[in-house]
Amino acid sequence: MPTAIAVTSADLVLPPNDHQTPTAALLQSPHSQSLDAALADMTVLLEQHGYVIALYPASLPVAHERRLHTIRAVLESDRIALLKLDLPPLGVAVLVRQMRQLSICDFSVGVIASAARLLSHYVYAGALLNSVTRLDRVPVSLKTHAKSWLPGSQFGVLANPRPQLIRTGDGELAGPDFGTHLLVAKGQLQSDWVTATLAPAWRVQDVQESLLPADSPRWWGTARMIEFAAFLPDISVLYQLVSSVRREVCSWCGIQLIGDRCGFCSAPLSPAEHRTHAPGVLNQGTPTHQGS
Template identity: 30%
Template sequence: MLQIVLPVALPPVPLYDVLAPPLLTLDTRDHGDIDEMVDELGAACTRAAHTLLIVPSWLDPATRVRLRTARRLLQPAPLSLVEVHVPPLALSVLARQLTVLSEAVAEPSRLASATPLLTRELVIGACLSSISGYPHGSVPLHAHLSSYLPWTAFVAMLGPAGGVARATAWRPPASTAMRRTRLLHGRPGTKGTGWARAAVALHLGASTAEEVPQAPQAAAWWGSRRVVEFVAAIEDPQELLNAVLAAPARPCQWCGATVIGNSCPFCAMAAPHPAAPTGHAPQRTGPACLGSRGAE
C-alpha cells in the first residue's frame, strides 16, 4: 500500500464515497532543523511499505530544499518525492484521489508515477475579483483595465487551454469536456463571485457541485484577495482507476519498479528511451477494487 503525505495542512474534500487510508500531514512550519524533518519523515516511512510525499511548488523554497535533502538522506527507504504545480484546492483533490486509489493499485510505483496523469484529468480554475496580481500567465491589457471596474469578476483556468476571461463572457474550452464530474468550489465571497456553483457547474457539465472550505493559501497562489477556487474531478473512482491501469507503463531499468512516464518515482532514474507498454496486465488488489463503503 502507498501512504500519501502532504507537507502542508489543507482542508479535506468530500470526494468519493469510499473508505480510504488517512492522509498524513507533515507540519513543516516547525521543522527549521533538517534532523527533525528527517526523523519525522523516517517515522512516516515505517508506517507503510511505500510513502509518497507530494510537494507543491508554492511551498517556500527553503522548505522544499530541506524536504529534498531529507529524502536523499533517507535513501534507500521506499520514499518518493513528487513536486506538483497545482493550487491548494487541486492539491487537496489530488491527495484524496491518491489515497482512494492506494488500496486498489497493487504497484505503489505505478500509482506514484501516475501523479501527472491524475493532474491532467482535473479541470482547475478560479473566479477572481481582480487579475492585477495574477502570476500564472500573461493577461491582456484590456483585462487589466477592466479589473478596476466595480463588481467585475474573472475566470482563470490552468492547463494547455487555460487563460483569463471576464466571468460574464467565459465559456470553458472544448478540451475541458469531461465525463461525469463533481465540481468542488470555495465559498463565494462577493456578489461578483457568487456565480460559481451555478455557472461553472453548468458550463463544465458537472453532475453535482459542492462547497468546500477555502484554503488559506489560495489568495496568495492566485494573486487575488477575493478568490473562489474550483476543481472538476471525475466522479466515478473506478473510472479514475481504469485510467491509471490503462496508462502505458514500463519496468525501471535500475530498480525494476513499474512506472508510468520517463522517471522512476522511487530511485529517480530516467528512462533512456520513450516508455513502452508492459507485456502483462496491471494487477489489482482484491476482487472489488473501489466499491462504495461509506465516507472516509
C-alpha cells in the first residue's frame, strides 16, 4: 500500500488527474470527532499504510492543529509527519494532490514527506479580489487600500511563491516560466480576468475549474473573489524534479530526505549539507530549483 496522505478538510482533496492517484484520509477536527475515535482512525491508517503524511494549512484553527500533535504524542509514533503549509486553500489542495501522486512512486517515505517544501515553490497561488481592505496575508500599501474603495476596483494577488499585488489593468502578476495547468475556483465575484487575461499571460496549457474551498473567503478577506493556482500536473515531471535532488539522511531520526529539513522530525540539516540538483534536470521550459 502507498504511504497515506491525510488532510484536515475534505475540500482539500481534488479529483485525481489519473486512475492511479489515491485519495487522501480525513483527519477531522475536535468538534467533529472524539480523541478516542481519532486515535483509532490513525492507528488503522498506520496499520494499513505504515506511514502517514498529514498536510494542513497554516491557517488551521489552533484546536485542530493541537489535536494532530496530540494524536502523534499519544501514539508515540515516529511514523506520522505533520506538515504545515503556508499556502492559500486552493494552493494547499493542489499540493496535496501532487503529494498523492508521489505517494505511489518508488521514493522512500522520508523523501516524499520532504518533497512538500520543494514542490510548494512551483505552485503559483493567488486570487482576483474586489477589495483588499481585509487582506492580511499579502502586504498591502496604504495607496492600494485607498484604491480598494473605488467603485469597480479589482485586484490580482499572488501569495506564493512570491507575494505580489496589482490593480487589474495597471500591471501583470509574475507567473511561472514553465508549463503549467491552471485551476480556478469561483467565489461571489463575476469576472473573466483570470481565464481571459491571466491564463494567456502565463501561457498555461490547460484551465480547469474547481469548487471553492470553504476557508478561502476567510483566507482572502472577502467572499467576492476568484481563487486560482498554477501547478505542474504531470507525474513524470514531478518525479524527475524530486529525484533530481540529492538525498541525505536525517542526523536526528535517521530517515532519508531531500532539501534542508526532515519532514518527520523537522530537524534541519547544517548549512554545509545543503544541496541543489543538477542544472537542466527539468526540460522544455521548466526551471531548475536551487534548494528546497
